[in-house]
Amino acid sequence: MPIVTVPTFQDPVTGKEIPLGSQARGSIKKTRTYQMTTVTIDGDMDHRRRVQLQYPYHVPADPKTDLQIPERADFKAASAAWDLLSPEEKEVWNVKANLEYLNRHDNPGEYKVHNGRQLFIGYYRRLP
Secondary structure (H helix, E strand, C coil), X not given: CCEECCCEEECCXXXXXXXXXXXXXXXXXXXEEEEEEEEECCCCCCCEEEEEEEEECCCCCCCCCXXXXXXXXXXXXXXXXXXXXXXXXXXXXXXXXXXXXXXXXXXXXXXXXXXXXHHHHHHHHHCC
């Protein structure tokens, strides 16, 4: 991954490199990926600096293993069930999720959901 001072993006029409902001992150049009990271200059942790990396987009693998297929189907069914809820029912789940998030002080290291959709899908997927 090459370190760059000014990340660029190739214009699809003209082919010219367009400079982006110095804090570019993520992928653009699935052609290039930009990332900020910290590197050491001489192996000494006291000599670190933030650098911008720019590299070609990597198409993620989708192996569709035998274990993934039922999990994806279960998640899809839970998401579809959420979409069938009325706005009032969704609001009930959102309030419950908000209360759980506010009560996280009991065990702050434990993950708490932030919205009703996450909470609903979590409960739905635990059903027998």
